[in-house]
Amino acid sequence: MAFEDLYREVILRHFKKPQNFGPVSDEEATVEDENPTCGDHFRLRVELQGDRISSIRFDGRGCAISTSSCSMMTERVLGKTPSEARAMISEFLGMVQGTCDPSDESLGDLAVLRSVRDFPVRVKCAGLCWQALSKALDKLSA
Amino acid sequence: MNALNTERIRRDFPILARTMRGGKRLVYLDNAATTQKPECVIEAVCDYYRNHNANVHRGFHQLSEEATEILESARARVADFIGAGSPQEVVFTRGATESINLAASAYGAAALRPGDQILLTVMEHHSNLLPWQQLARQTGAELCFIPGREDGALDMDAFQQMLSPKVKILAMTHMSNVLGTINPVRQCIAAAHSAGARVLIDAAQSLPHFKVDVADLDCDFLAFSGHKMLGPMGIGVLYAKRELLDRMRPYQTGGSMIHRVALRDAVWADVPYKFEAGTPNVAGAAGLKAAIDYLEAAGMDRIFQHEQELVRYALQRLDALSGIQIVGRAAHRGAVIAWHMKNVHPHDMAQFADQEGIAIRAGHHCAQPLVVRYGFAALSRASFYLYNDRHEVDALADVVEKTARFFHGL
Numbered sequence: 001m002a003f004e005d006l007y008r009e010v011i012l013r014h015f016k017k018p019q020n021f022g023p024v025s026d027e028e029a030t031v032e033d034e035n036p037t038c039g040d041h042f043r044l045r046v047e048l049q050g051d052r053i054s055s056i057r058f059d060g061r062g063c064a065i066s067t068s069s070c071s072m073m074t075e076r077v078l079g080k081t082p083s084e085a086r087a088m089i090s091e092f093l094g095m096v097q098g099t100c101d102p103s104d105e106s107l108g109d110l111a112v113l114r115s116v117r118d119f120p121v122r123v124k125c126a127g128l129c130w131q132a133l134s135k136a137l138d139k140l141s142a
Numbered sequence: 143m144n145a146l147n148t149e150r151i152r153r154d155f156p157i158l159a160r161t162m163r164g165g166k167r168l169v170y171l172d173n174a175a176t177t178q179k180p181e182c183v184i185e186a187v188c189d190y191y192r193n194h195n196a197n198v199h200r201g202f203h204q205l206s207e208e209a210t211e212i213l214e215s216a217r218a219r220v221a222d223f224i225g226a227g228s229p230q231e232v233v234f235t236r237g238a239t240e241s242i243n244l245a246a247s248a249y250g251a252a253a254l255r256p257g258d259q260i261l262l263t264v265m266e267h268h269s270n271l272l273p274w275q276q277l278a279r280q281t282g283a284e285l286c287f288i289p290g291r292e293d294g295a296l297d298m299d300a301f302q303q304m305l306s307p308k309v310k311i312l313a314m315t316h317m318s319n320v321l322g323t324i325n326p327v328r329q330c331i332a333a334a335h336s337a338g339a340r341v342l343i344d345a346a347q348s349l350p351h352f353k354v355d356v357a358d359l360d361c362d363f364l365a366f367s368g369h370k371m372l373g374p375m376g377i378g379v380l381y382a383k384r385e386l387l388d389r390m391r392p393y394q395t396g397g398s399m400i401h402r403v404a405l406r407d408a409v410w411a412d413v414p415y416k417f418e419a420g421t422p423n424v425a426g427a428a429g430l431k432a433a434i435d436y437l438e439a440a441g442m443d444r445i446f447q448h449e450q451e452l453v454r455y456a457l458q459r460l461d462a463l464s465g466i467q468i469v470g471r472a473a474h475r476g477a478v479i480a481w482h483m484k485n486v487h488p489h490d491m492a493q494f495a496d497q498e499g500i501a502i503r504a505g506h507h508c509a510q511p512l513v514v515r516y517g518f519a520a521l522s523r524a525s526f527y528l529y530n531d532r533h534e535v536d537a538l539a540d541v542v543e544k545t546a547r548f549f550h551g552l
Contacts (some may be wrong), residue, residue: 063489064489119493
């Protein structure tokens with residue numbers, strides 16, 4: 001898989017100007033997560049109103065892959081129900097791990113991260129925020 | 143002293159001839175993580191399995207005698223290389239990590255009382271931090287940390303003030319795997335001894351690159367790994383003074399570390415065997431011996447000189463790039479450089495380098511508290527060895543510049 005696919009324009013756009021980005025204080029954070037291989041650290045705040053994700057915001061520092069993944073994720077799950085979001089989480093993680101191949105339509109912009117599966121160390125980068133979202137939803141539904 | 147013939151040395155390392163993705167030539171600059179192996183090391187490991195494989199010490203057959211001879215001659219070679227008083231002071235382990243765990247649990251656990259202090263530095267690799275964290279918890283001892291100065295050198299004034307009779311153990315790295323700083327361990331050991339403390343030196347990053355002599359340093363313990371000095375993975379050494387080894391209890395128990403066993407008690411074997419439970423890594427020891435032979439033939443002083451020239455040149459090339467911040471500016475340093483480039487995450491830096499066949503490291507380098515101390519979550523790192531040359535420094539500087547331009551241009 002071409003290296004160029006990993007640094008596609010849409011990824012770089014989200015990296016340069018992440019959506020739904022910060023600030024999230026430690027107290028506000030629904031969850032914190034980090035990538036143990038590099039020390040990258042994210043705080044994610046998720047709010048539900050009724051049965052919908054009414055607000056989602058993230059903060060922290062990461063590489064182009066983890067930051068753009070998180071930015072696109074927040075856009076994608078905003079307004080969705082927790083169960084819809086969970087379906088997206090498993091779809092996305094399956095895609096980057098190479099265990100499933102969802103259609104481009106169901107993923108939108110996120111489909112550009114498909115090439116991550118060819119760079120094993122970057123799978124963690126792309127999946128970090130999705131794992132965090134999963135934990136946040138567990139916490140909010142507890 | 144004539145210079146190292148890098149061109150000839152490179153031919154001894156089969157892996158350096160391979161090509162990477164896209165047909166790129168391999169530029170291996172991750173030597174602080176592990177080093178490549180010369181043909182003679184690979185051959186020593188193969189020769190052991192091909193021609194001499196047997197279990198050691200207990201067999202009454204020829205192969206067992208040969209395997210024992212291979213293991214023990216490697217021990218003697220290590221003792222000679224590091225200036226130990228006798229081979230009995232050389233304990234084989236899986237690597238520096240196990241060596242430090244062994245010292246912490248077999249020596250530290252009996253030596254510490256609640257309120258005693260263990261002195262470390264802020265620049266320790268996790269392997270020289272976590273065993274002491276665990277030991278402190280277990281014994282009620284307190285961990286204290288010698289701070290680092292802005293330039294990456296150790297704060298020796300603070301160190302002097304931290305010494306007191308409460309300090310029972312000083313465990314410190316000889317050379318930082320992130321900053322490249324070479325610490326004045328001889329001076330630290332003397333000062334710690336005056337205060338009544340025992341000293342462990344983590345030589346994983348130093349001993350592969352310049353002459354380290356335990357008698358000259360007068361350290362009580364010294365730990366290092368074979369794989370960071372051209373040897374195989376899974377073999378390492380704990381050196382300790384004989385009087386300490388004699389007093390220490392075993393670290394692990396089981397086969398081959400005993401003198402006599404009854405159902406309810408046992409008498410331990412003499413040192414160093416008392417610390418080597420189970421079947422040893424004989425192939426690893428054979429490879430380590432071959433690595434030492436190779437390094438000494440090249441000349442430790444020449445290797446150090448070569449790396450000093452490389453690191454000076456690399457610093458000069460990298461310093462010329464705008465937006466770069468080199469972390470670690472100590473005057474006395476080895477050939478490890480960590481940096482942060484503005485607007486470029488180290489993961490992305492490493493990915494761009496990899497694309498050119500250049501192997502560098504990105505992350506916290508198993509020294510998370512240190513990287514945080516200098517204000518970063520992650521850094522990029524290049525580390526050099528005897529087979530690296532100026533062309534490779536140029537390739538590195540070029541890719542750093544190219545990556546910076548790419549991200550700055552966004």
